[in-house]
Amino acid sequence: MNITILTTFPGPSDLAQEILERLGGDPAEVxxxxxxxxxxxxxxxxxxxxxxxxxxxSIPDLESLFQAGKEGxxxxxxxxxxxxxxxxxxxxxxxxxxxxxxxxxxxxxxSENAAQIEGDHWLESAYDx
Numbered sequence: 297m298n299i300t301i302l303t304t305f306p307g308p309s310d311l312a313q314e315i316l317e318r319l320g321g322d323p324a325e326v327x328x329x330x331x332x333x334x335x336x337x338x339x340x341x342x343x344x345x346x347x348x349x350x351x352x353x354s355i356p357d358l359e360s361l362f363q364a365g366k367e368g369x370x371x372x373x374x375x376x377x378x379x380x381x382x383x384x385x386x387x388x389x390x391x392x393x394x395x396x397x398x399x400x401x402x403x404x405x406x407s408e409n410a411a412q413i414e415g416d417h418w419l420e421s422a423y424d425x
Contacts, residue, residue, distance in 0.1 A: 328374070335365040 306314070316323045339361055343350060353361075 330369050335362060335369070339365055 342361075350358075
């Protein structure tokens with residue numbers, strides 16, 4: 297795979313648009329969504345954990361708890377798991393040494409290289425304890 301280094305940098309939204317154009321498909325396609333049922337399921341689990349009888353809650357209390365669940369969805373850092381996975385794939389695709397075997401991560405290759413340089417005494421010391 298050939299990689300070209302950028303000398304001029306587009307804005308993130310321009311680059312995102314270009315990515316979507318190259319890949320095709322509907323840019324508005326929903327990948328992940330939450331609905332009222334998801335919040336109700338989580339609230340039900342919380343009530344069961346706390347051994348709270350639904351009949352003991354007033355409608356305003358129930359509405360307050362449900363609203364708190366809805367507000368919690370606004371705090372979800374949805375980009376973090378995407379970035380973590382992209383980082384993993386990025387390392388596998390773009391930072392491979394010639395010695396890296398197919399399916400082997402960069403960290404495994406680095407560990408093997410370190411073991412060859414330092415010998416196996418670091419491994420043996422792990423079994424001493």
